[in-house]
Amino acid sequence: MEKDLKKVAYYPGCALEGTGYAYNKSTKAVAKELGLDLVEVENWNCCGAMEVKNIDPEIETYLSARVLSQTEKMGFDKVMAPCNGCYHNLKKAEHDLTHDAHSVEVNDRLSKKAGHKTYEAGKVETLHALDWLMRAVGEEEISRRVRKSLSGIKVANYYGCMYTRPRRIFPEKDKGPGTESTANPHFMDDLLAAAGAENVAFPLKTACCGGAHTLSDSDTSTKLCLNILTAAEASGADVIATECPTCHTGLEMHQIRAEKVMGRKTKVKIMHFTQLLGLALGLSSRKVGVNDNFSDSRGFVKERGLG
Amino acid sequence: MTRTPRSIAEVEAACDALDALPGDALATDPAAHAAELLHLGEDVLAAWVTAKGGAPTEGESEGFRLLALHRQGARGTPSFNACRETCRELVYHHNLVLDDPASSEAVQRLRMATMIARHLALFVGGKLVVDGLGDFCCSSRPIRQGETAAPEAMET
Numbered sequence: 001m002e003k004d005l006k007k008v009a010y011y012p013g014c015a016l017e018g019t020g021y022a023y024n025k026s027t028k029a030v031a032k033e034l035g036l037d038l039v040e041v042e043n044w045n046c047c048g049a050m051e052v053k054n055i056d057p058e059i060e061t062y063l064s065a066r067v068l069s070q071t072e073k074m075g076f077d078k079v080m081a082p083c084n085g086c087y088h089n090l091k092k093a094e095h096d097l098t099h100d101a102h103s104v105e106v107n108d109r110l111s112k113k114a115g116h117k118t119y120e121a122g123k124v125e126t127l128h129a130l131d132w133l134m135r136a137v138g139e140e141e142i143s144r145r146v147r148k149s150l151s152g153i154k155v156a157n158y159y160g161c162m163y164t165r166p167r168r169i170f171p172e173k174d175k176g177p178g179t180e181s182t183a184n185p186h187f188m189d190d191l192l193a194a195a196g197a198e199n200v201a202f203p204l205k206t207a208c209c210g211g212a213h214t215l216s217d218s219d220t221s222t223k224l225c226l227n228i229l230t231a232a233e234a235s236g237a238d239v240i241a242t243e244c245p246t247c248h249t250g251l252e253m254h255q256i257r258a259e260k261v262m263g264r265k266t267k268v269k270i271m272h273f274t275q276l277l278g279l280a281l282g283l284s285s286r287k288v289g290v291n292d293n294f295s296d297s298r299g300f301v302k303e304r305g306l307g
Numbered sequence: 308m309t310r311t312p313r314s315i316a317e318v319e320a321a322c323d324a325l326d327a328l329p330g331d332a333l334a335t336d337p338a339a340h341a342a343e344l345l346h347l348g349e350d351v352l353a354a355w356v357t358a359k360g361g362a363p364t365e366g367e368s369e370g371f372r373l374l375a376l377h378r379q380g381a382r383g384t385p386s387f388n389a390c391r392e393t394c395r396e397l398v399y400h401h402n403l404v405l406d407d408p409a410s411s412e413a414v415q416r417l418r419m420a421t422m423i424a425r426h427l428a429l430f431v432g433g434k435l436v437v438d439g440l441g442d443f444c445c446s447s448r449p450i451r452q453g454e455t456a457a458p459e460a461m462e463t
Contacts, residue, residue: 220433
């Protein structure tokens with residue numbers, strides 16, 4: 001366990017204030033229960049997400065760098081971003097500012113124009129909620145703190161794409177035992193197994209859900225999500241655990257759309273990994289926002305004696 | 308013997324047909340079904356390479372044509388790495404079946420491999436319709452495309 005990770009800066013990003021509301025709620029509830037302190041980044045802005053990246057990638061790098069600058073200004077050297085998109089973009093900004101002189105120049109110019117300190121690479125480390133919980137708490141402590149084991153619950157862990165791709169922006173991964181793998185990520189599996197869950201072998205854990213194209217090409221997104229849902233069911237899972245608000249919403253929405261448009265019904269539940277973890281720690285289903293999910297898991301949670 | 312590659316629609320139909328087979332039928336010759344699934348994956352990637360104006364390689368990478376085709380398909384298109392793990396999972400499941408065709412888990416492994424092959428067909432089929440699928444997420448493009456394409460394509 002790393003003691004300096006007990007209190008970190010928290011960058012929820014926009015999704016966690018909207019469709020990812022339950023992810024935000026459950027992340028904060030789990031942190032509180034584990035005695036961890038999340039201090040929200042003051043006056044944070046959009047990370048640049050997909051939209052700005054497409055229009056002007058340099059501004060996207062600057063926007064993420066400004067979040068890192070705000071974090072540094074608050075006296076933190078670690079920021080935790082639970083959203084895969086935010087996490088990915090902050091990591092990408094770090095990579096760009098380390099390897100690309102032009103990005104450094106543009107970031108400096110825009111930072112000066114905006115009137116804040118220019119962020120310099122290496123000052124702040126960006127963590128995902130998975131990295132953070134693994135390093136700040138660890139599997140042993142999670143096991144010790146479990147009050148309602150997830151025993152008997154079969155989970156397919158779905159990581160999506162932006163947690164591991166592109167590989168070059170995650171230099172800390174693939175460093176051997178104890179580190180995360182980009183080819184076969186396992187931190188979510190490890191944490192939920194520590195809480196008693198039975199992880200199923202799920203071969204589509206990093207497969208594309210078509211999330212970025214959900215509006216421009218809904219049919220492709222629906223088919224990709226349906227195949228993920230079907231594969232999870234075929235692997236014996238009761239629930240798909242997610243760690244990305246975009247994947248989560250996509251799976252939920254396309255589960256409904258697949259039934260309406262294609263007549264293909266799937267029953268597998270979809271929950272944020274922090275919700276499952278929170279339930280295992282003894283938190284109520286309301287406290288971890290189970291009632292805020294589009295996919296209704298309340299009956300499942302009650303039936304399994306959780307929450 | 309050279310096979311005639313199937314279209315992506317034909318691959319999807321073949322996956323549906325495999326899905327519909329009862330477990331007993333899959334259990335009669337698991338190795339043959341595993342090989343067929345690998346060929347389905349190759350056909351998907353060959354369709355991508357052909358659509359991009361290339362000639363699908365007959366070579367192998369790490370002992371598999373599927374992985375060589377993926378490497379070829381990702382050249383200059385880093386977002387094609389979005390299906391890198393899917394290809395590797397297909398090879399992995401193929402190997403699991405071949406390692407122990409008599410295993411009681413062989414049928415389940417074939418069922419999962421069918422879904423993996425279908426996902427590959429859906430992703431590549433989707434990418435042929437909307438080229439950007441996987442661009443700004445998996446490859447973090449379009450950021451300085453010329454600069455990022457080469458190193459990412461080598462990650463296969």
